[in-house]
Amino acid sequence: MTNPVTTATAATKDESGGTLSFYGIWLIAAVALVVLPLIFSSGGSLTSFSLIGISIIFALSYNILLGQTGLLSFGHAVQYGLGGFLAVHMMNAVASYDWPIPLPVIPLIGGIGGLAFATLVGWVMTKRAGTVFAMISLGIGELVASSSLILRSVFGGESGITTDRTALPHIFGWTFGPQLQVYYLIAFWVMISAIAMYALTRTPLGRICNAVRDNPERVEFIGYDPHVVRYFAYMFAGFFAGIAGGLTAINFEIANSAYLGATQSGLVLFAAFIGGTAYFFGPILGAILVTYLQLGLTNVTSVWQLYFGIIFIGIVMFAPGGIAGILMKHRPLIRARTLGTVIPSYLVAALPTLALVLGIILSIETVARYTASEGEGNVINLVGIPFVATAPTTWAVAVVLVVGGFLIARVTWRRVAEAWDRAATVARDRGYLA
Amino acid sequence: MTAAIEVKAVDKSFGNVGIIRDLNLNVAQGERHAVIGPNGAGKSTTFNLISGHIKPTSGEIRLNGEVISGLRPFEINRRGLSRSFQVTNVFARMTVWENVRCAVLWATGHRYAFWKNVDHLPEVKQRTAQILDDIHLSHRRDVPAGLLTYAEQRELEIGITIASGASVIMLDEPTAGMSHAETDRAVALIRRLTEGRTLVIVEHDMSVVFGLADRISVLVYGNIIASGTPDEIRGNPKVKEAYLGEEVD
Ligand SMILES: Nc1ncnc2c1ncn2[C@@H]1O[C@H](COP(=O)(O)OP(=O)(O)O)[C@@H](O)[C@H]1O
Ligand SMILES: [Mg+2]
Numbered sequence: 001m002t003n004p005v006t007t008a009t010a011a012t013k014d015e016s017g018g019t020l021s022f023y024g025i026w027l028i029a030a031v032a033l034v035v036l037p038l039i040f041s042s043g044g045s046l047t048s049f050s051l052i053g054i055s056i057i058f059a060l061s062y063n064i065l066l067g068q069t070g071l072l073s074f075g076h077a078v079q080y081g082l083g084g085f086l087a088v089h090m091m092n093a094v095a096s097y098d099w100p101i102p103l104p105v106i107p108l109i110g111g112i113g114g115l116a117f118a119t120l121v122g123w124v125m126t127k128r129a130g131t132v133f134a135m136i137s138l139g140i141g142e143l144v145a146s147s148s149l150i151l152r153s154v155f156g157g158e159s160g161i162t163t164d165r166t167a168l169p170h171i172f173g174w175t176f177g178p179q180l181q182v183y184y185l186i187a188f189w190v191m192i193s194a195i196a197m198y199a200l201t202r203t204p205l206g207r208i209c210n211a212v213r214d215n216p217e218r219v220e221f222i223g224y225d226p227h228v229v230r231y232f233a234y235m236f237a238g239f240f241a242g243i244a245g246g247l248t249a250i251n252f253e254i255a256n257s258a259y260l261g262a263t264q265s266g267l268v269l270f271a272a273f274i275g276g277t278a279y280f281f282g283p284i285l286g287a288i289l290v291t292y293l294q295l296g297l298t299n300v301t302s303v304w305q306l307y308f309g310i311i312f313i314g315i316v317m318f319a320p321g322g323i324a325g326i327l328m329k330h331r332p333l334i335r336a337r338t339l340g341t342v343i344p345s346y347l348v349a350a351l352p353t354l355a356l357v358l359g360i361i362l363s364i365e366t367v368a369r370y371t372a373s374e375g376e377g378n379v380i381n382l383v384g385i386p387f388v389a390t391a392p393t394t395w396a397v398a399v400v401l402v403v404g405g406f407l408i409a410r411v412t413w414r415r416v417a418e419a420w421d422r423a424a425t426v427a428r429d430r431g432y433l434a
Numbered sequence: 435m436t437a438a439i440e441v442k443a444v445d446k447s448f449g450n451v452g453i454i455r456d457l458n459l460n461v462a463q464g465e466r467h468a469v470i471g472p473n474g475a476g477k478s479t480t481f482n483l484i485s486g487h488i489k490p491t492s493g494e495i496r497l498n499g500e501v502i503s504g505l506r507p508f509e510i511n512r513r514g515l516s517r518s519f520q521v522t523n524v525f526a527r528m529t530v531w532e533n534v535r536c537a538v539l540w541a542t543g544h545r546y547a548f549w550k551n552v553d554h555l556p557e558v559k560q561r562t563a564q565i566l567d568d569i570h571l572s573h574r575r576d577v578p579a580g581l582l583t584y585a586e587q588r589e590l591e592i593g594i595t596i597a598s599g600a601s602v603i604m605l606d607e608p609t610a611g612m613s614h615a616e617t618d619r620a621v622a623l624i625r626r627l628t629e630g631r632t633l634v635i636v637e638h639d640m641s642v643v644f645g646l647a648d649r650i651s652v653l654v655y656g657n658i659i660a661s662g663t664p665d666e667i668r669g670n671p672k673v674k675e676a677y678l679g680e681e682v683d
Contacts, residue, residue: 214525220507223540
């Protein structure tokens with residue numbers, strides 16, 4: 001009977017070591033958020049960082065549903081948008097009645113808005129999981145989005161409702177006029193929300209959410225009502241989505257019906273899925289990438305949504321675990337010190353794959369500009385080389401890149417798979433892979 | 435003393451097909467009760483009825499004297515009845531440790547708590563470690579349940595079932611598909627872990643049944659044709675004819 005003792009001490013040791021590196025990660029994240037605007041201080045990057053921060057909270061809140069509890073929602077923007085509207089109304093009320101509520105508290109009001117709506121509709125919505133839940137979430141999303149255009153006094157119709165964030169009581173001399181101050185407000189809420197959502201996964205409720213995700217039937221036989229578990233998850237997700245919505249309202253000083261529509265719901269699903277829902281940090285990566293792409297691509301191409309679609313399909317087909325899944329697949333290899341087996345094969349595969357990708361981009365842009373001639377002009381600037389969309393040489397280059405890139409890439413991908421098998425065998429032999 | 439489980443005149447039909455017909459079953463407190471019968475007789479269906487997985491078409495089921503027919507599985511579980519499944523039914527993406535810990539949480543009173551750190555609950559931790567030790571899976575604690583071997587999954591299935599400390603344990607073919615050695619180990623495990631509790635077990639291996647059970651019920655075509663001590667069952671001509679044949683002698 002020495003076994004329980006040894007396992008117990010092993011567990012404790014493991015945990016205290018884990019705790020240390022755990023706090024380390026949060027500390028690094030906090031420091032990064034503080035110094036980021038000092039390194040990249042242009043107005044453009046401040047705006048980008050602000051939007052990325054908001055979408056990190058939003059994507060993490062979405063993952064309480066999808067990754068943690070196994071609920072696929074097509075209407076998560078409802079809670080986000082309603083949080084935004086409540087925040088705007090609150091800001092206007094604070095300004096006109098001179099209430100002593102400073103701006104940094106407003107995101108909490110947004111959270112309460114999201115929570116209130118989730119509490120209201122959640123019980124009925126979460127009765128069933130799977131397709132039923134997905135369909136109801138889609139329906140509620142459409143319902144609220146279309147109501148928002150009808151109820152003009154609350155939602156302000158097409159134009160939305162504006163506000164002035166500097167009209168609220170100032171604290172510590174911060175007016176929140178400059179974007180830098182807004183950025184720090186957002187960064188503060190990103191830290192608070194991310195820590196809170198991570199902590200949630202480590203509670204009894206958070207663990208049972210995972211159990212409901214894996215096997216709702218069995219959960220009923222260990223004392224839990226999966227419906228109640230899903231309802232709790234839905235309320236928490238609504239609360240944090242509302243915080244993100246409140247921050248968006250502060251950032252843009254407006255709330256409009258686009259906040260709660262299907263596009264917004266789709267984007268957050270994108271971000272969470274591309275980042276990877278199986279790990280807590282996955283949606284953070286996804287939010288950064290998707291927001292960055294959205295901001296960057298809209299400037300360089302008119303068909304940016306097409307690229308989104310291609311990336312999404314690519315992830316679904318070739319890496320269903322998302323970016324986090326790809327990264328974490330390498331962990332056992334790193335532990336077994338056999339990562340070196342696969343890296344060279346990656347490098348070899350990178351070149352033809354890049355050629356293939358460039359060829360696809362060139363083809364898409366050629367077609368896009370050839371068909372929709374308006375405005376954009378005919379010159380495609382790809383990695384610094386100007387291509388003329390109407391020139392046959394451009395078409396030839398595109399074809400060569402796509403066909404040649406694919407044929408060579410296919411061979412190199414096979415090499416990658418072989419290198420992987422070898423590395424995995426080594427990792428398995430050394431006991432780092434089940 | 436009130437019976438641990440009392441099934442009175444229960445019928446169950448799926449559509450027009452009557453699967454369970456006038457089922458009557460009594461399991462006394464602390465008894466080890468085996469349910470035997472040919473494949474398709476309705477043993478698993480009986481388990482599903484008692485544990486609330488499906489509702490009886492008619493009739494009444496009591497747990498420690500209280501009517502439980504019509505209650506949801508989690509309500510019955512909270513009243514002290516826990517069951518395993520014939521087909522392994524675990525939380526595949528969660529680790530062995532997490533599987534067992536989830537089964538400990540409700541019974542230790544933590545319910546839907548979202549203000550407590552699950553890693554800092556000493557009683558939960560200790561009980562989980564104890565169960566893992568009991569089912570010989572301590573060395574596999576960090577492996578996702580879906581990656582365990584078949585026999586290990588069956589042991590985890592038992593672990594999840596007993597983890598809450600329920601007073602009535604129902605095991606549906608816990609040794610199905612196991613080798614001889616594995617079966618012996620599992621039976622020893624079951625004997626030890628259900629000490630002082632009420633056990634209802636479905637089992638096909640007759641040497642296990644007659645060695646383990648205080649009482650045996652024989653289920654044929656959804657009806658219990660005999661119920662009694664191993665000796666009574668051995669000598670029962672109806673049982674010999676319907677099910678056991680020459681095996682018993
Ligand atoms: N949900 C169901 N719907 C229809 N028929 C069922 C259902 N569950 C079980 N049955 C039928 O009930 C009979 C008894 O099944 P079961 O209880 O699993 O038998 P056993 O466990 O004794 O082998 C079988 O004929 C089976 O096909
Ligand atoms: Mg069965």
